Amino acid sequence: MEKEPGPDAVFAAKLAEGVFEIQKCGSCGTHVFHPRVICPACGSANLEWVTPSGKATVYARTVVRRKPERGGDYNVVLVDLEEGVRMMSRVDGVAHDEIAAGLKVIASIGEGADGQSAVVFRPEGGAG
Amino acid sequence: MSLRGKAAIVGAALAGCGEAHGKSAMEITVEAVQGALADAGVSLCDVDAIATCQPLDMLSGLTLAQELGLNPRFAMNNRMGGSSFLSHTLWAATLLELRLADTVLIAYGSNQRTASGKLMTALGLPTYEAPYRPMFPLSSYALAADRHMTQFGTTREQLADVAVAARAWAQKNPEAFVRNPLTREDVIASRRVSDPLRLRDCCLVTDGGGALVMRRAETAKDHPRPPVYLLGGGEGTTHRDISEMPDLTVTGAVQSGAAAMEMAGVRPSDIDVVELYDAFTINVILFLEDLGFCRKGEGGAFVESGGIAPGGHLPVNTNGGGLSCVHPGMYGIFTLVEAVRQLRGEAGDRQIDSAELALAHGNGGVLSSQVTNILGTEATL
Ligand SMILES: [Zn+2]
Numbered sequence: 347m348e349k350e351p352g353p354d355a356v357f358a359a360k361l362a363e364g365v366f367e368i369q370k371c372g373s374c375g376t377h378v379f380h381p382r383v384i385c386p387a388c389g390s391a392n393l394e395w396v397t398p399s400g401k402a403t404v405y406a407r408t409v410v411r412r413k414p415e416r417g418g419d420y421n422v423v424l425v426d427l428e429e430g431v432r433m434m435s436r437v438d439g440v441a442h443d444e445i446a447a448g449l450k451v452i453a454s455i456g457e458g459a460d461g462q463s464a465v466v467f468r469p470e471g472g473a474g
Numbered sequence: 475m476s477l478r479g480k481a482a483i484v485g486a487a488l489a490g491c492g493e494a495h496g497k498s499a500m501e502i503t504v505e506a507v508q509g510a511l512a513d514a515g516v517s518l519c520d521v522d523a524i525a526t527c528q529p530l531d532m533l534s535g536l537t538l539a540q541e542l543g544l545n546p547r548f549a550m551n552n553r554m555g556g557s558s559f560l561s562h563t564l565w566a567a568t569l570l571e572l573r574l575a576d577t578v579l580i581a582y583g584s585n586q587r588t589a590s591g592k593l594m595t596a597l598g599l600p601t602y603e604a605p606y607r608p609m610f611p612l613s614s615y616a617l618a619a620d621r622h623m624t625q626f627g628t629t630r631e632q633l634a635d636v637a638v639a640a641r642a643w644a645q646k647n648p649e650a651f652v653r654n655p656l657t658r659e660d661v662i663a664s665r666r667v668s669d670p671l672r673l674r675d676c677c678l679v680t681d682g683g684g685a686l687v688m689r690r691a692e693t694a695k696d697h698p699r700p701p702v703y704l705l706g707g708g709e710g711t712t713h714r715d716i717s718e719m720p721d722l723t724v725t726g727a728v729q730s731g732a733a734a735m736e737m738a739g740v741r742p743s744d745i746d747v748v749e750l751y752d753a754f755t756i757n758v759i760l761f762l763e764d765l766g767f768c769r770k771g772e773g774g775a776f777v778e779s780g781g782i783a784p785g786g787h788l789p790v791n792t793n794g795g796g797l798s799c800v801h802p803g804m805y806g807i808f809t810l811v812e813a814v815r816q817l818r819g820e821a822g823d824r825q826i827d828s829a830e831l832a833l834a835h836g837n838g839g840v841l842s843s844q845v846t847n848i849l850g851t852e853a854t855l
Contacts, residue, residue: 405621
């Protein structure tokens with residue numbers, strides 16, 4: 347059997363190329379994030395990569411308070427993707443205090459803390 | 475076969491709480507061990523199983539054996555975070571009941587305050603959270619608090635009242651680290667850290683250690699102090715990282731509490747005194763709901779305006795908790811030591827009248843591991 351990278355490495359490689367994909371279980375149909383070897387719903391190893399719609403809803407939000415000289419405040423959210431999986435992220439393009447559970451957001455590829463590609467969100471229908 | 479009443483805590487002690495200048499984590503741990511052995515009237519050479527979990531020492535079970543000069547039959551080091559010690563008691567009772575061990579020592583110690591002044595942990599941020607820079611572990615609890623407020627209308631004031639109650643208890647405890655008055659307004663005016671949590675929603679960073687000695691019930695009365703029996707215990711593990719927690723308003727305490735109470739044959743309304751792992755104010759609200767002291771979503775109202783303070787409807791965290799008494803990185807063992815003191819009637823000004831049944835509850839990770847112990851006096855057997 348040929349040696350292939352694990353799902354973490356596959357996800358990271360796709361993301362580095364600007365592609366955001368999650369897994370879907372071929373056995374029970376459950377979408378899966380974070381990337382895994384087996385489906386947490388049924389245990390099947392039959393997971394395939396699919397492109398999510400990018401539509402999501404904020405589930406919970408916090409604002410980390412930092413002095414301006416230390417980079418200033420930033421938000422951290424949990425969002426629920428339309429496909430039924432949750433992920434940590436941040437919402438750009440809107441004041442921190444306007445982000446709340448229920449806010450409809452859409453995914454794009456942005457930059458994470460380490461400067462590498464990361465999935466981030468913007469308000470749906472918001473300015474660009 | 476049930477573990478109900480099969481084993482008892484026969485010795486308990488604290489050491490180095492607050493500031494223990496110039497001492498290492500293991501030195502504080504060993505001092506707590508000395509205290510617990512003396513309290514139990516047990517010789518070190520009688521200890522044949524040990525349990526610990528230290529945040530910066532992956533092999534702390536081995537280190538403890540080495541520092542005590544022991545060659546134990548079992549050196550337990552299960553690492554679920556701050557809840558570990560409430561799991562250690564369950565495994566201790568199991569070893570005792572199976573006669574695989576006769577005297578089990580459970581111990582913890584940390585010098586987090588004098589060594590660094592902040593939480594010391596070997597944990598890094600999870601791969602799928604690190605890009606967004608959540609404060610670890612604070613932002614995880616902040617997200618849970620935000621969700622609870624959104625979903626149930628829990629208020630900022632109600633969160634504050636958890637800290638105010640802890641301080642009121644601490645004022646009755648001469649061993650508590652912070653005892654000056656604290657009002658709801660003080661909490662709400664304290665520095666924002668990770669919304670909605672503010673500085674006074676967060677546990678202390680102190681030094682401190684604790685230790686327990688456990689023996690089989692049949693020999694538990696051969697010791698100087700009244701035995702405190704382990705009547706029930708249970709665990710619940712729902713996730714490791716907050717982004718993987720199925721519902722941020724429901725913790726594994728639902729599972730751990732139900733299992734512990736079923737084993738003990740008690741209901742929440744039977745419990746006289748409650749010791750919960752209050753790393754942050756939201757914890758107490760979540761655990762009171764999940765352990766069945768109130769309904770889901772009603773935890774805020776339950777703690778409001780002194781509900782869990784001295785004179786309230788349920789005494790919670792009678793030592794002042796991690797919020798005002800002691801929090802050296804992992805608080806689990808301190809819930810047990812305070813429960814023991816209450817059940818022995820040794821709690822001084824904060825003593826709950828005729829306390830016979832206590833619930834101690836530990837939290838590990840970011841609401842990830844929940845472990846509940848039900849403890850009782852001889853009258854509850
Ligand atoms: Zn599946």
